[in-house]
Amino acid sequence: xxxxxxxxxxxxRRGNSDELATALKAHHPADLAAALQDxxxxxxxxxxxxxxIPRQAAVFGYLDPDFRTxxxxxxxxxxxxxxxxxxxxxxxxxxxxxxxxxxxxTLMPALAQAEREDIRRLAAYREGTAGAIMTSAYAALPxxxxxxxALAVLRREAPNKETIYRAYVIDSHRKLLGSVxxxxxxxxxxxxxxxxxxxxxxxxxRVDEHAEEAARRIAHYDVIALPxxxxxxxxxxxxxxxxxxxxxxxGATEDFHRVGTVTHLESGVGSASIPMLYRxxxxxxxxxxxxxxxxxxGIAHFEDTIAANLALMFFxxxxxxxxxxAGSQSATLMIRALATGEIGLSDWTRVLGRExxxxxxxxxxxxxxxxxIGVVRGGQQIALVISLSMVLIVVVGSLIGMLLxxxxxxxxxxxxxxxxxxxxxxxxxxxxxIYFSIASVLLNxxx
Amino acid sequence: xxxxxxxxxxxxRRGNSDELATALKAHHPADLAAALQDxxxxxxxxxxxxxxIPRQAAVFGYLDPDFRTxxxxxxxxxxxxxxxxxxxxxxxxxxxxxxxxxxxxTLMPALAQAEREDIRRLAAYREGTAGAIMTSAYAALPxxxxxxxALAVLRREAPNKETIYRAYVIDSHRKLLGSVxxxxxxxxxxxxxxxxxxxxxxxxxRVDEHAEEAARRIAHYDVIALPxxxxxxxxxxxxxxxxxxxxxxxGATEDFHRVGTVTHLESGVGSASIPMLYRxxxxxxxxxxxxxxxxxxGIAHFEDTIAANLALMFFxxxxxxxxxxAGSQSATLMIRALATGEIGLSDWTRVLGRExxxxxxxxxxxxxxxxxIGVVRGGQQIALVISLSMVLIVVVGSLIGMLLxxxxxxxxxxxxxxxxxxxxxxxxxxxxxIYFSIASVLLNxxx
Numbered sequence: 001x002x003x004x005x006x007x008x009x010x011x012x013r014r015g016n017s018d019e020l021a022t023a024l025k026a027h028h029p030a031d032l033a034a035a036l037q038d039x040x041x042x043x044x045x046x047x048x049x050x051x052x053i054p055r056q057a058a059v060f061g062y063l064d065p066d067f068r069t070x071x072x073x074x075x076x077x078x079x080x081x082x083x084x085x086x087x088x089x090x091x092x093x094x095x096x097x098x099x100x101x102x103x104x105x106t107l108m109p110a111l112a113q114a115e116r117e118d119i120r121r122l123a124a125y126r127e128g129t130a131g132a133i134m135t136s137a138y139a140a141l142p143x144x145x146x147x148x149x150a151l152a153v154l155r156r157e158a159p160n161k162e163t164i165y166r167a168y169v170i171d172s173h174r175k176l177l178g179s180v181x182x183x184x185x186x187x188x189x190x191x192x193x194x195x196x197x198x199x200x201x202x203x204x205x206r207v208d209e210h211a212e213e214a215a216r217r218i219a220h221y222d223v224i225a226l227p228x229x230x231x232x233x234x235x236x237x238x239x240x241x242x243x244x245x246x247x248x249x250x251g252a253t254e255d256f257h258r259v260g261t262v263t264h265l266e267s268g269v270g271s272a273s274i275p276m277l278y279r280x281x282x283x284x285x286x287x288x289x290x291x292x293x294x295x296x297x298g299i300a301h302f303e304d305t306i307a308a309n310l311a312l313m314f315f316x317x318x319x320x321x322x323x324x325x326a327g328s329q330s331a332t333l334m335i336r337a338l339a340t341g342e343i344g345l346s347d348w349t350r351v352l353g354r355e356x357x358x359x360x361x362x363x364x365x366x367x368x369x370x371x372x373i374g375v376v377r378g379g380q381q382i383a384l385v386i387s388l389s390m391v392l393i394v395v396v397g398s399l400i401g402m403l404l405x406x407x408x409x410x411x412x413x414x415x416x417x418x419x420x421x422x423x424x425x426x427x428x429x430x431x432x433x434i435y436f437s438i439a440s441v442l443l444n445x446x447x
Numbered sequence: 448x449x450x451x452x453x454x455x456x457x458x459x460r461r462g463n464s465d466e467l468a469t470a471l472k473a474h475h476p477a478d479l480a481a482a483l484q485d486x487x488x489x490x491x492x493x494x495x496x497x498x499x500i501p502r503q504a505a506v507f508g509y510l511d512p513d514f515r516t517x518x519x520x521x522x523x524x525x526x527x528x529x530x531x532x533x534x535x536x537x538x539x540x541x542x543x544x545x546x547x548x549x550x551x552x553t554l555m556p557a558l559a560q561a562e563r564e565d566i567r568r569l570a571a572y573r574e575g576t577a578g579a580i581m582t583s584a585y586a587a588l589p590x591x592x593x594x595x596x597a598l599a600v601l602r603r604e605a606p607n608k609e610t611i612y613r614a615y616v617i618d619s620h621r622k623l624l625g626s627v628x629x630x631x632x633x634x635x636x637x638x639x640x641x642x643x644x645x646x647x648x649x650x651x652x653r654v655d656e657h658a659e660e661a662a663r664r665i666a667h668y669d670v671i672a673l674p675x676x677x678x679x680x681x682x683x684x685x686x687x688x689x690x691x692x693x694x695x696x697x698g699a700t701e702d703f704h705r706v707g708t709v710t711h712l713e714s715g716v717g718s719a720s721i722p723m724l725y726r727x728x729x730x731x732x733x734x735x736x737x738x739x740x741x742x743x744x745g746i747a748h749f750e751d752t753i754a755a756n757l758a759l760m761f762f763x764x765x766x767x768x769x770x771x772x773a774g775s776q777s778a779t780l781m782i783r784a785l786a787t788g789e790i791g792l793s794d795w796t797r798v799l800g801r802e803x804x805x806x807x808x809x810x811x812x813x814x815x816x817x818x819x820i821g822v823v824r825g826g827q828q829i830a831l832v833i834s835l836s837m838v839l840i841v842v843v844g845s846l847i848g849m850l851l852x853x854x855x856x857x858x859x860x861x862x863x864x865x866x867x868x869x870x871x872x873x874x875x876x877x878x879x880x881i882y883f884s885i886a887s888v889l890l891n892x893x894x
Contacts (some may be wrong), residue, residue, distance in 0.1 A: 027649065028649040028650065028668060030667050030668045030669070031649070034667075062669075151633065154633070155633050155634050158630050158633070158634050159634075164630055165612045165629070165630075182612070182629065182633075183605050183611055183612075186598065186601070186602050186605070186629075186633075187602050187605050187606075202474065202475040202478070203475065218692075219689075219692050219693075219696065220477050220481075221475060221477045222477070222509075222689035223689075224671065224688070241671070241688050241689075241692075242666075242669035242670075242688075244692075245665075245666050245688075245691075245692060245695070246666075248692070248695070248696065249666065249695065249699075249787070252695075252696075252699035253783050253787065274801060274804055274805050274808070277780075277801075277805055278805060278808055278809065281773075281776050281805075281809060282809060282812055284772070284776070285769065285772055285773060285776070285809060285812075285813060285841075286812075286813070286816060288768060288769070288772050289765055289768075289769060289813060289816060289817060291768075292764040292765045292768045292769075293764075293765060293820070295764035295765075295768075296760075296761040296762060296763065296764050296765055297761070299760045299761060299763065299764065300760065300761045303757050303760070306757065306760065307754070307757060310750050310753070310754060313743075313746045313747065313750070313753065313760075314743040314744070314746060314747045315743060316743065316746065317739040317740075317742035317743050317746065317767075317875060317879075318736055318739045318740060318742075318743055320764075321735060321736075321738075321739045321742075321871075321872070321875070322732065322735070322736060322739075325731070325732055325735050326728075326732060329728050329731070329732070333724075336700050340696065340700065354721060354724075357721055358721050358724055358725060358728075361721070361725055362725065362728060362729060362732060365729055365733075366732060366733070366736060369733060369736060370736060373740070394732075424768070425768070428764060428768070432764075
């Protein structure tokens with residue numbers, strides 16, 4: 001199963017195209033795609049060119065979109081058209097969406113009319129919508145034919161369909177009536193009507209809904225494919241489980257990055273260029289600088305308190321970071337639970353009560369630990385100040401971390417924007433104020 | 448599609464079991480499961496009890512494992528046995544794994560011999576392995592029968608199999624020879640041998656490999672199911688795409704939580720108890736307290752420098768947090784790229800060079816921004832100190848964030864342990880040292 005790309009490269013260098021063709025036949029397209037992506041696009045194409053065209057198209061379907069776009073530049077118009085004709089309808093539309101205007105203009109005339117129209121129609125849907133990840137290669141059946149006739153239809157159409165394991169039943173206006181499993185068509189008596197075997201679809205999605213919602217629905221219902229309909233409930237495509245998986249994985253990566261305050265990265269970190277990475281990181285870094293200015297201003301405000309008791313400084317990082325850490329824990333739990341749909345917006349009151357109890361428990365535990373250090377390093381009074389501060393800071397930090405994702409959701413912003421460094425910034429500044437305020441009062445020092 | 452649980456509860460209260468049965472028939476089991484989980488287990492069972500047994504089993508398959516375990520306590524032995532007999536083989540083993548010894552002992556005698564043995568065999572695999580998420584309900588075929596005979600076999604066995612869309616071809620010793628698609632059996636001439644239609648499996652997994660690896664392979668090859676074999680290449684089960692999806696989602700959630708330093712949470716945050724949440728959070732909070740003691744000690748060490756120039760304190764939060772933030776960005780990108788397999792361990796030198804260039808660019812940008820504030824608030828000398836510190840702190844923080852996940856991977860620890868707050872702690876302490884060291888030297892102040 002392991003594929004050594006160097007062997008392919010060697011075969012190419014030695015001009016041994018038989019050896020190359022054999023290797024290209026022996027490995028799974030997914031493995032070939034993964035291996036080719038480590039090469040220069042032109043070298044990758046020299047190798048892939050030796051495979052049969054349907055195989056070239058299969059490998060194309062597994063390539064990373066970014067690499068695919070680069071690869072296109074190494075391919076002649078005729079070769080590209082041949083590949084595109086053999087690609088899956090959704091991959092084809094995907095590729096088209098990423099081509100430059102110039103590339104599109106050279107490609108399109110080389111395609112057959114039907115493929116050209118199909119590409120134009122699919123590529124018209126906005127990225128991120130269900131329409132943008134659906135395929136038009138679904139199997140459809142009328143309701144009034146027999147199971148054996150239906151099987152004959154599916155048998156004939158199978159080579160051009162993404163899946164025939166579930167066929168969609170539509171009326172003469174293409175309205176979606178339900179779906180029927182290949183399994184049920186096979187096991188039913190030959191004369192049974194399709195309408196008697198079909199189940200109504202409790203799951204379907206509008207073409208303009210989010211692609212992530214489509215993926216969530218496929219995961220929720222454990223189905224192979226989800227029918228996509230237009231505003232009049234006419235069937236326009238299907239989304240298959242493998243494409244849903246890609247969307248969910250990309251979504252999870254995006255959420256994950258957002259927690260580390262990396263803005264949207266169009267490609268994987270391995271292949272991203274330095275300017276791309278710079279853009280993805282600098283915005284948040286700068287924003288957070290200005291966030292921590294509030295902490296700095298807080299410290300400056302209490303300069304006299306600090307000057308009068310420099311021992312307070314020792315505990316500053318501990319107290320501040322604890323608030324931020326507790327807040328980031330709460331935020332992380334909420335962001336993910338909201339993303340997976342495990343809790344909803346309306347649950348916030350229930351969650352708030354529990355978070356408060358939990359935060360007090362956590363705060364008191366931390367206060368006990370830090371209190372001991374306080375007595376040793378600064379005496380009883382300092383210990384009292386930092387213990388009280390710790391409880392309050394952990395509680396406030398936790399509540400900020402918990403509430404921020406709900407608040408953002410409420411105003412239809414992405415809850416993952418409450419990424420932990422944002423929570424940390426806010427909790428930090430709050431922590432400075434709480435700590436030095438308590439210190440000023442309890443130690444009778446100037447504020 | 449929306450299911451109002453209150454309607455179900457009302458029907459139950461009014462004793463209207465016809466209405467209840469209709470509602471239970473009308474909705475998808477996945478939606479029923481989601482709705483029932485919001486109720487008390489005993490009420491949920493009173494409702495679910497009104498459904499036909501196969502439907503009860505279907506809903507059971509969609510329930511959250513934790514809720515399912517609670518629900519079992521409300522169900523009589525006979526009722527539970529009836530449900531278990533209708534459950535999917537993998538869900539059944541899953542349920543068994545979570546029962547108490549006592550619950551198991553009352554359940555098992557009520558089951559048929561075949562189911563009992565199947566459960567025992569599947570439940571024997573360790574959690575987290577491919578064996579633990581596989582099902583024994585796969586369709587198998589011998590290589591030497593005709594396509595039409597194969598179809599007859601599949602037609603007969605379909606009701607008891609998880610999927611018949613792909614059948615696995617095994618020899619008389621159950622060794623895996625390959626697989627054949629239902630689609631190909633249907634479209635081939637009736638007398639074609641199965642062996643002529645089957646493809647060798649370039650993807651399969653050993654029963655003791657990681658469940659996540661199985662899920663990754665399903666995603667990589669875009670397949671509906673993955674065959675699971677033992678050490679002698681004998682077929683023992685299959686893993687289906689929907690179970691793989693669950694594993695990947697759970698894995699992404701776990702990684703996500705680890706970044707927010709929440710340790711493994713056995714259930715969703717919505718249903719987790721306060722003691723569970725406390726345990727998941729307190730360990731990291733405490734560890735990070737002791738992490739920030741180093742920063743405190745750093746500050747205490749430079750107390751004289753600080754006392755001589757309190758203006759330095761204003762910039763402390765900004766400088767320290769920038770190092771932590773840059774580090775957390777790098778760590779996030781690396782953790783996720785390592786998790787998805789986008790970059791490998793051997794890539795670290797390539798990534799290091801790029802990270803260094805990037806970090807210098809980021810550091811210089813930040814230094815320019817902060818330098819302006821420095822001139823305004825502290826004069827030219829302070830501005831020089833903080834600008835220099837900023838560049839150095841961002842570079843060091845980024846490199847720590849980048850290298851830590853690789854280092855942990857290298858020593859076979861989970862790279863996600865280099866979660867951002869750990870990086871932040873280390874970067875913080877380093878930042879304090881860099882800042883005040885530069886300040887001591889440039890401002891000619893006592894260290």
